[in-house]
Amino acid sequence: MSNQQQQMMRQAQAMMKKMTAAQEELAEQETTVTVGGGTVSVSITGDGMVTGIEIKPEVVDPDDVEMLQDLILAGVNEAITAAKELEGEVMGGIAGGLGLPPGLL
Incomplete structure (x- = not known):
């Protein structure tokens, strides 16, 4: 194996x-977003695992379940989206060192 090949390895x-x-760092980092004026909060790790959903009691209306579903979905x-942005920040530095286009890693 040549010196160049060894260096590449x-x-x-x-x-x-x-x-x-x-990847380990992303799994440990968590972000939380809120929607509906703070009535629904969703926590997610940087690697995309939803770790929690909190719903304020005042938004639970048995006559309007569709609104609650929409809030949870949002x-x-x-x-x-926040997890993907975090992943882009963490992995972007690595990809930048390779000269690869964004999103390839």
Whole structure:
């Protein structure tokens, strides 16, 4: 194996270590979003796992379940967007070092 190939292998191994560390960091970071004027909160980790949903009692109306469903859906979707943004921030530094286009990692 040439020196150039060995150097590329070392770089690839270092990159894998950075990616693993970044994935572990994402799994530990949590963000919470609120919708409906604070009536529904959704917590999600950076790797996309929903860890909690809180619903204020005043928004629970048996005659308007559809509104509550819409609020939960909106909260989950916003939380997913926030998790993707966090992932982009954490993984972007790694991808930038490779010269890869965003979203490829």
